[in-house]
Amino acid sequence: MVSPNIRQIESTLNQLSDRNPTDSQQTSAPARESLENQGRHSPRQPHGGAPSFSMGVQPFPIGKNQSKTPKLPKLKAASISEHRHGANPALAMNLLKDIEATVTSWQQELQKLVRQIQDLYLEGPIVDGWLDSHERKTQNAQAQVRRSQTDRLRDYVEQELNQSDAKVTCQSPRTGYRLCGLDTDGQYWSRPCPPEQVPSVSLAIARYHKLRQLLSRKQELETRLNHLAETLVVLHSHLSKD
Structure with missing residues (x-):
């Protein structure tokens, strides 16, 4: 059983x-x-005990027709250039050194410009204007001719011809100068300039043109420094966030 x-x-x-x-x-x-x-020839176990038997199970045979792994094409390794994609720690330091050298030169030039402007004010007066020359005798004669009448002009000519004993002197017309300029509203103004003041007025006008050049360069350097400072502040804020 x-x-x-x-x-x-x-x-x-x-x-x-x-x-x-x-x-x-x-x-x-x-x-x-x-x-x-084994069940027939094995002795019966007493009631209450588990039957003892030995069982051997042979392994399942492996099939010959197994699926082979497909051969995939080999991909070439991507060549990455270290010059373009590699980190260069020295590049940042070199750029910072160049910026520092540029800022130092700007500051030195700015200090030099301030001293030149101060010296220019100490040299003497500065005049924003120009000198205009004119012949004073010719203009006076023309004014007299315009104001004279026809009959008086005839009497004047006859009187000059009848004075035979008068001494005739030839003098070259003296050149006069006027200082001209524009006010803050753009209105033209002019005033007479005596001949003895022409050299000093010319120097004052030259100082004004020199002052304009110095102030223009000073403003240019200050604008560059302000733009650079704004850029560095933005860059520093990004670095602090990281």
Whole structure:
């Protein structure tokens, strides 16, 4: 009589053979016969104890037609240039040194310009204007001719011709100067300039043109320094966030 445990094992093997009949048909029959023979010849165990038996299960054969791994094409390794993508720690330091040298030269030039402007004010007066020359005698004669009438002009000519004993002197017309300029509203103004003051007024006008050049360069340097300071403040804020 076959024990219940052996029947349970047989049913398990039958289920396995039903699932894979092609691979387990050769191994299920010998295993079943060996189990039956062991059950028949094994001595019965007393009631209350578990039956002892030995069972050997042969491994399933491995199929010959196994799926082979497909051969994939080999990809070439991407060549990365270290010059373009590699980090260069010395580049940042070199740029900072160049910026420092440029700022230092700007500051030195700015200090020099301030001293030159101060010296220019100490040299003497500064005049924003120009000198205009004119012949004073010619203009006076023309004014007299315009104001005279026709009959008086005839008497004047006859009187000059009748004075035979008068001494005739030839004098070159003296050139006069006027200082001209524009006020804050753009209105033209002018005033007479004596001949003895022409040299000093010319120097004052030259100082004004020199002052304009110095102030223009000073403003240019200050604008560059302000723009650079704004850029560095933005850069410093980004670095502090990191």
